[in-house]
Structure formats: C-alpha cells, structure tokens
Amino acid sequence: MPRMLDVSDEVRAEIGDEEADRLLVGDDAPRSYDCTSCRTPGDPENERTSTVLFVGEETAVLAFAHAACIPSQVVSVSEEQLQGAVRSITGDSPAAPEGTVAPQNVAGGQAVLGITSGLVLIGGELHPALVVEPTAPIARPGSDGPGDDFLPLLIEQGFIPVTDTSELPALLGGWSVLLAAGQLHAVLQPGAEGGGQVAWWQAHQALSVTEGWRTAVNKTQRVLVYAAPVGSIGQQPREDLLRDALDKAAAAGKLVAAAMPLAGTPGA
Numbered sequence: 001m002p003r004m005l006d007v008s009d010e011v012r013a014e015i016g017d018e019e020a021d022r023l024l025v026g027d028d029a030p031r032s033y034d035c036t037s038c039r040t041p042g043d044p045e046n047e048r049t050s051t052v053l054f055v056g057e058e059t060a061v062l063a064f065a066h067a068a069c070i071p072s073q074v075v076s077v078s079e080e081q082l083q084g085a086v087r088s089i090t091g092d093s094p095a096a097p098e099g100t101v102a103p104q105n106v107a108g109g110q111a112v113l114g115i116t117s118g119l120v121l122i123g124g125e126l127h128p129a130l131v132v133e134p135t136a137p138i139a140r141p142g143s144d145g146p147g148d149d150f151l152p153l154l155i156e157q158g159f160i161p162v163t164d165t166s167e168l169p170a171l172l173g174g175w176s177v178l179l180a181a182g183q184l185h186a187v188l189q190p191g192a193e194g195g196g197q198v199a200w201w202q203a204h205q206a207l208s209v210t211e212g213w214r215t216a217v218n219k220t221q222r223v224l225v226y227a228a229p230v231g232s233i234g235q236q237p238r239e240d241l242l243r244d245a246l247d248k249a250a251a252a253g254k255l256v257a258a259a260m261p262l263a264g265t266p267g268a
Contacts (some may be wrong), residue, residue, distance in 0.1 A: 004048045005029055008072035011053050014060065023051060029064075036063040036070070036180050054180070063180070069218050075178060075263045076196040113201050117184065117209045118226060118239045119216060120246070122168055128217040129224040130177070130187070131242065132201065133233045144184065150229050151256050157189070159227065159256040165246050169224055172258035174201075177223040179262055183208055185202075188263055197263070217262070226257045 005024055012020040022028045026044075033042045036052055043049075048067035051062055053074045112135050120129040137148035155161065158172045172204035174190035176197065183206035218224060232249045236242040249255040 002064055004046070005044050005051065006048060006067055006072045007051050008074075010074045011051050011072055014053055014055065014074055015062065033064040034181070036065045040066075042066050070179075070262055073263075074178075076198075113236075115184070115187075115201060115203075115207065116233075116235065116242070117207065118242045119210075120165070120239075120243060122166060126212070126216050127168070127220060127224050128213050130184075131228060131233055131246070132187075132225065132227040134230050136230055138229075145196070148229050148268070150224075151227070154227055154256050159258045160247075161253070162250045162255040162257045163253075165243070165250050165255075169226075169257035169259045171222065172260055175225075175258065175260045176263040177225070177260050179209075179214075179217065181206070182214055186263075187260070218221060222259050222261050224257060224259050226255060228255050 006228045007015075007020045015023075018027065018066060029044055029049075031043075031045070033044070033049070034040070035042050042064060044064065050065045050070055050072040050112060052063045052065050052070060052072065053062065055074055055076050071084075114133050114135060116131045116133075118129050118131065119126045121127075131256055134150055138150035138153065140149040151159075151161075158175075160170055162169070174197070176185040176188050177184070178188055185206055186199045186202040189200040191198045226246060228246075228249045232252070232254045233242070233245045236245055246255060
C-alpha cells in the first residue's frame with residue numbers, strides 16, 4: 001500500500017525520480033520515524049509525512065517529519081551544520097542544557113552572538129521566541145571605529161525597531177530558523193546574489209528547546225527573533241524576567257525583531 005509520504009519537486013530533483021518513486025511505494029521509507037522537527041514518533045502509513053533533505057557541501061541526509069510540522073523541502077546547510085544534524089538525528093550528540101546560550105563567531109572574530117530561547121505571550125497566545133545578544137559591540141564591516149552598529153545592520157536587513165513588545169513582529173522574507181530533530185541548529189539569511197540561504201548564526205552544538213517551545217512552534221510555524229546590543233538583555237533564568245528585559249530594551253530603543261518561518265518555508 002502506498003505510504004502517506006510527500007516528496008516535493010525540489011526534493012525529487014535532488015534525489016532523482018527513481019529514489020523518489022522507491023520512497024513513495026515504501027521501499028526505502030522507514031516504517032516509523034522520529035519527526036526531525038518535533039522529535040515525536042511518526043508513522044508514514046497512517047499520517048502524512050514530509051521528506052526533508054539536508055544538503056551540505058559534500059553530503060546530503062534525508063530525514064522525515066510530520067507534514068503538520070514542516071513541509072517537504074530541501075534545506076541547504078554548511079557541512080558542519082549537517083554533521084551536527086546527523087548526530088542529533090541519530091542520537092549521537094548530547095543535548096545542550098535547556099536555556100543554554102550557544103555562541104557563534106561573527107565576521108572579524110570581534111564578538112560572538114548568544115541566543116536564548118523562550119516563550120513570549122502576545123495577544124493571549126504563547127509564541128516561540130529567540131533572543132540574540134552579542135558579547136561585544138558589533139562594528140560595521142570595514143570599520144575600525146569603537147561604535148556599535150549591530151541594530152543598524154539588522155534594520156538594513158529588514159528587522160523592525162520594537163517599541164511595544166505586545167505587538168507581533170512582521171514576517172521577514174528570505175530568513176528562517178532551522179530546527180532539526182527537535183533542536184535549534186541555525187538562523188538562516190538570504191545568500192548573496194539570489195543564492196540559497198546561508199547561516200547568519202549557527203550553533204556549535206545543537207541547542208535544546210523546551211517541549212512547550214516545540215509545541216508552540218509547531219502551532220505557529222514561525223519564530224519571533226529579537227535582537228539587542230551587548231548588555232541589554234543578559235542571561236535571564238526565567239521567562240518572566242526575560243520578558244521584563246525585553247520590555248526595558250524596547251523602552252530604551254535598543255530592541256529590533258522579526259518573525260521567521262521554519263527553514264525552507266517561503267517568506268511573505
């Protein structure tokens with residue numbers, strides 16, 4: 001009996017018609033799987049299932065997800081990201097403690113970006129959020145001045161200044177958040193000259209998120225990404241304190257935000 005498997009045109013183009021057809025008739029598809037997004041069990045014979053192809057520079061990995069969590073798609077990632085995703089999918093990589101800030105070097109090596117996950121209440125609904133804060137001022141590329149251009153650079157990319165955290169940020173086209181095997185791997189931005197997405201931030205080790213965060217993102221299919229200059233937010237141990245810090249940063253004119261879909265879904 002054919003399985004309830006969805007192989008998108010872009011996945012078919014990457015893996016070939018023969019392999020795609022073998023998947024659709026069940027020859028190469030698993031009888032069960034752990035969803036690459038929410039990491040709960042899935043059954044391709046009884047529920048719609050998406051094929052998700054992670055493509056690196058040298059290798060590619062085919063994963064499976066509930067169609068309700070993420071559509072069938074090709075996700076371009078760095079080879080390092082891909083190996084991290086493989087370790088997460090196969091369970092060979094230890095999960096980072098929940099709430100851990102996972103830093104990543106930025107251009108010039110002058111600072112690292114820290115990301116913290118949390119839930120933000122807006123309009124009576126919980127929304128999955130990421131809060132980005134560098135460990136030092138971010139200078140504009142090519143500049144040797146002492147100024148901090150972190151927020152101006154993001155505004156130029158389409159982030160919007162936040163004056164009221166009770167309002168939902170607008171969706172930022174071309175950007176997305178990569179969640180694989182229920183863990184956070186990267187924030188992706190548009191590539192140069194219309195190329196595929198590239199990592200704006202990526203975790204050295206996949207960042208665990210809470211079950212409540214995964215439930216919220218599976219419902220909304222998008223993530224609210226807030227960013228503030230160094231020293232504006234800090235590592236808050238509770239979500240209510242994180243919200244207070246966001247409110248204070250917004251009131252001081254030191255907060256920008258954007259909403260982003262899960263990796264590979266089209267922006268609006």
